[in-house]
Amino acid sequence: MAVMTEHEILLIERACERLVIDFAYYSDRKDYEALGALFAEEGSMTRPTGDPLVGRAAIIQSYRSRPANRITRHVCTNNRIDVESSDGARGLTYAVVYSANAGQTPEAHFGITAEARGLGGDSECQFVRPAEGWRFATRHGRLV
Amino acid sequence: MAVMTEHEILLIERACERLVIDFAYYSDRKDYEALGALFAEEGSMTRPTGDPLVGRAAIIQSYRSRPANRITRHVCTNNRIDVESSDGARGLTYAVVYSANAGQTPEAHFGITAEARGLGGDSECQFVRPAEGWRFATRHGRLV
């Protein structure tokens, strides 16, 4: 492959980081169309406790079946992106996912209390660059 | 507006991210003069449960009235900056704010225990670039 400059690598790292942040953003806002569009057409997502969901439609469908009153916040840190080529990268992100039901008390909604759940884990991602720009090729979540 | 290069956009994103991190830093260190200087002269800040504070002096004054023995740590993640022009941007940041009183046991000072409080939320920010450099135009905190 062509040698990439440090600047090109930096821009790719940022684009992939942004995908990770956008995934949390759209997931927490329940904008599942936008979430699906973060994946390549044939991209796949695997939850810690599930089988792979392959393709945007399957990913969107899976999110739409979630309880509507569930509030989540995906707190994503330690983004560690390795650029492999001008159209491929992989990444690891730590995530603490806070969730609660809308009916719980305000403190429990997001506060770190016994009633609300805080689950930790990480996500391993492959990134690709089809014509439309950087997208998730695969995203594999894991509880720790 | 003039078209910005990817490089210019990246530098603006970094400048705005740094404002977010500096806000946490100066707030947690109780350096309220420095915190005020992160805002534009007529910038405003709105806490989750309060009215807007308008102007540096009002922001500094509000922080100075806080209990002196209160220890905080603003853990800021998921910085999502959208550059709108060469002198305007907006951002969303997730924050988990840990706080405790200086009199509590060491574990409670910051540890995620029942005694200390961990509150989660986010901040929506508008950034502007007056002559002195990038500053907060508005910062609006929200509990989730």
Added chain:
Amino acid sequence: MAVMTEHEILLIERACERLVIDFAYYSDRKDYEALGALFAEEGSMTRPTGDPLVGRAAIIQSYRSRPANRITRHVCTNNRIDVESSDGARGLTYAVVYSANAGQTPEAHFGITAEARGLGGDSECQFVRPAEGWRFATRHGRLV
């Protein structure tokens, strides 16, 4: 010193941030050889409750003496890097370190529960650039 461009400063900030993330990564994966290599040959590390460990060998040795069944996750945020020259920088990072023993229940492994420990603090770092690239010169952890 020679004046640095914004671009050079950005690349240095990224290199130092990556060291911080790699430290968490190798520590959590118990890859202590790789962790040691993040330090300059005579680099030092000071834990919140210990004396300075000076040199890679001492750092690696200290980690190797830890309980093998201890699971940790160093959640690092608020990376605040100040580039001082083309071969020197300093940084402050917030960290919440979750830890649990492998024998605990899955929820306790990482979840924010009474059984698992979540300790918060920060790390002050000095970075240097020997011939092999950016490395930690010193890293000083602190509980808050």
